[in-house]
Amino acid sequence: AGVELLSVFMFSVRNFSRNSFDMTSALNQANQIHVDIVDNVDAFPAMGMQSCTCGDLERLPEELRASLARSKIATSSIREKSLNLSCAAYNTTYQMSRMARHLATAIKEGIIYTKDLTAAFLDEYVSLTECPPAELLLRSAGDQRFSDFEVLQCNYAHFHLGSKKWPAVGFVDWLRAMIEFQLNWPAIEAVKEKHDKMTSYGSGRSDPEQVIRQRKFLRHVHVANILNMERLAGLHNGVM
Template sequence: MNLYKIPNHIAIIMDGNGRWAKRRGLPRYIGHREGAKAVERVIDYALEFGIKYLTLFAFSTENWERPKEEVEAIMSLLIEYINKKVPYLIERDIRLRFVGRREDLPDMILNTVEEGERLTKNGKKMQLVIALNYSGRAEIVDAVNKAIKEGKEITEEDFPKFLYLPDLPDPDLLIRTSGEQRISNFLLWQIAYSEFYFTEVLWPDFDKEEFLKALYEYQNRERRFGKVSTQ
């Protein structure tokens, strides 16, 4: 089957790192490290198929409640990953961005995030957006408070201007791995008309075949945005 309809923006809930490790009798941090390798693969797939925006749900505001050792391992891996991959992103003309409540991030993480954004700010081929300390509900609350502070009347058309990344287009396709079929507080405003693709595959095992399955499924969907079908 040939691909003739490519989504402009793909968002992914990367789920299943812990279960991947547990099934193999390994510590959870090993699952997160293998999950980071899957991120590298998916960036390459997205570039290959001309995806312009790729948003990955890395860490939610609720994830701080996980065991301290796991949180520290994730944050350490994140710093390592950003520092390691920035040259790769620059070489491939990719802009790195982050979305979430930055003010609550530890200084070391925040400095790494901001430096990664600064070094890749001229990337034009694709935008890689990492949702870090992110909550869809929190983003909506923050947007409302920002509008109120500016004395703005909120309309559906103007509301996106107050989101964390107002220039980011809404996702065309949302992918979630590991068999779970829920949104988990991710991009609640932005995915109002996104197509969803759920797979049983755990995130560390997500490969090109599964990525293609999601793209094939997407191109077979009819996106009506609430309107009546013309077919």
């Protein structure tokens, strides 16, 4: 099926403490990329590509927030798609704290119960608010670290370490990473399947009421995300 989702770490929450000139240049470049997506949206159905974003977008400049939201909305009707996910004002630690506050509020309001926070439910929540589990993590510039990027999604990801800095990464580098991934994936997948069986063993039957609460809450999160993108894009003033 090919690559279904490509996540790009645009800006960490920590990047906002960097030199203002560097940050302004990077933010302007990111804004122009997403403005170009909207301006050339007619080309995206042929490519089968949809633009998405995650992170605390409220921390970004208003113009960039709007262009990120507009590019997501403009490409949202593409059905057979691969996702290009831009992670902005993001890192895993920060996202986990946001998730904890969101779930704590939902429990306090009686929307879900503490016992509803199962491993499967949390995995689905992270997939919905960020992205599904990753299979390949490509790290450029020779740094042997995650940089607090999609840590929860990389439990079973193949880690490819490249020596080039990101602007210099080209086709051959991607090809090398893909071949290395294909050689190692069968062993990784076998471990993942083994762990999945261990997790599901003895879990028992699902509680129908619990399933209903979980599905209702996740549907609420999905709708709230859509309305928030519309608000950021300037389509209306309210948010769920």
